[in-house]
Amino acid sequence: MSATPAGGHVPGPRLRPDWAWQLRQGSALVYVLWFLVAVPLVVVGLLVEPRWVGWLVLAWFLVLVALTAGFRIAEGRQRRAWSDAVRQLGWQFSAGDPDLVDRWPFPPFDVDPAAEVYDVTTGRHRGRELLTGRFRHKVRHRQLGFDFLDLEVDRPLPPLQLLPTSLAPVAAASLVPLKLTVTGLSEKYCLFNGREDLALEVLNRRAVDVLAKVPPFGFSCEGRRFVAILPAYRDSGTALAHLDAACDLLDLMPERVWQAGEQWAATHHS
Template sequence: MVWFVVAVPLAIVGLLLEPRWVGWFVLVWFLALVGLTLGLRIGENRRRHAWADAAGQLGWRLSASGDELLDRWPFPPFDVDREAEVTEVTSGRHRGREFWTGRFRYKVRRRELGFDFLDLQVDRPLPPLQVLPAQLAPVAAASLLPLPITVDGLSTQYRLFNGREDHALAVLHPRAAEALAGVPEFGFSCEGRRFVAILPAYRDSGTALAQLDAACDLLDLMPEQLWRAGEQWAATRS
């Protein structure tokens, strides 16, 4: 599709300017597209190998898929596509918490979307809440309507897609904002005993490990009022 979107205007311009050069214009664009595609694949393979090496050194487990994880997330955006896929899963233990991380792929009205996820173990329930940075909103919450929120200490614009605004601001208190400010931005969804960080895809291993630490910080710094709110919410569901 991208090839035709650019090739057709090039061909038209070539015909208007110099018909003899039309073929060369299209060929040059085709070669550039092939080179870009190869470069992206080479870069992705390098990131995968670097992550596999880091996971191996830390004693974590790698698997090609993790469809069984889909049953763990009965809330948006994970429940919008019954044919969604979870791939490239890594599982293990970090800072005393079990975790699962990988890639989530799904469709909304034939539009293919996806992001990386990080599912962290929690011992107490949390209230329904989804907060995402603006850059992740198109791929992680395409079917939901956002409420803009401003977080002191963070320049990133965040959006609230589920839950209460006062809960979101309570989670992103100054100490939590300080922990998040040191890494590339990411969002999260939680509900009950599920906390899932939502991350941009195609991250290098250093960024992924830093965001893993920041997500653990976010849970470690979770205010008691959120745990109490989660317990109250869970009581109404039983």
């Protein structure tokens, strides 16, 4: 099975990653939205025809139930499709590992001590060991999360955290970004950790061409760890396209960035 879906550009998610997460998780946001619509319905019902109030509220409640059920069905289909892909590619799937968070002692993985990693897949792709799954943590009193993709690197990388603006609320809400000026991307990218000159080196012309073909994603790296940060609840085709794009990003990493990583590693491990 090829990890590259047919076609060129892969369509992105319809909702912002933080909204999609909260809706899928059935968080308080869902019920707040329900009440925001239910209250005007009650008012309109009382003004027009009081006997309709109960039916209007019941109908809106059924909409909420249908929406929740639809999300659960869609998530089940995504899980089955991913399980099929994992099996065909010869990878392994596990529920999670509570000690896995310690693998990444840098933002955004070290911010919340109670963060969780689950739905973990391990395998090998294009000569690199991979570890991917879902990361859940608390961001400003909200439970949010994203998908991650840890790829093996042969040389150390400098500390960097680059994210598109859509992923900032789920992966860097407490940090102040430095906006980068890069042409050719569908979203603005921001630097949350590391040097601006190195970030711009990473987002070179060829890397931008790769990123432009898939839904926006970012990454965080430090030393021998490179972790792509991705929106949650992707279909298997998008996940595999992201995997190829992340591998391409590493293949296109400029030598100057690797050298900066080696200098950083020598300084911090001496």
